[in-house]
Amino acid sequence: MSATGEHYVVDEHGNRVAIILPLREYEQLQEDLHDLAVVAERREEPSIGFDEFKKRYER
Numbered sequence: 001m002s003a004t005g006e007h008y009v010v011d012e013h014g015n016r017v018a019i020i021l022p023l024r025e026y027e028q029l030q031e032d033l034h035d036l037a038v039v040a041e042r043r044e045e046p047s048i049g050f051d052e053f054k055k056r057y058e059r
Helices: 023-041 050-057
Strands: 007-010 016-020
C-alpha cells in the first residue's frame, strides 16, 4: 500500500492489473478528467483580456 491508500490487484504472475482507490480520490480524478475535457472542447473559442472581463462583470 502506498501513502495515498491505493491497493493493487495482481494476476497469478504478480503483474498489477487493477487498482483500488479510496472513493474520494477516484471522484476527484473523475472531476479532473471532466474539467480537462471541457478545456479541450473550448480550446478554439475566442478569448478576451482580463480588463475586458472586468468591464463585463463589474455590474
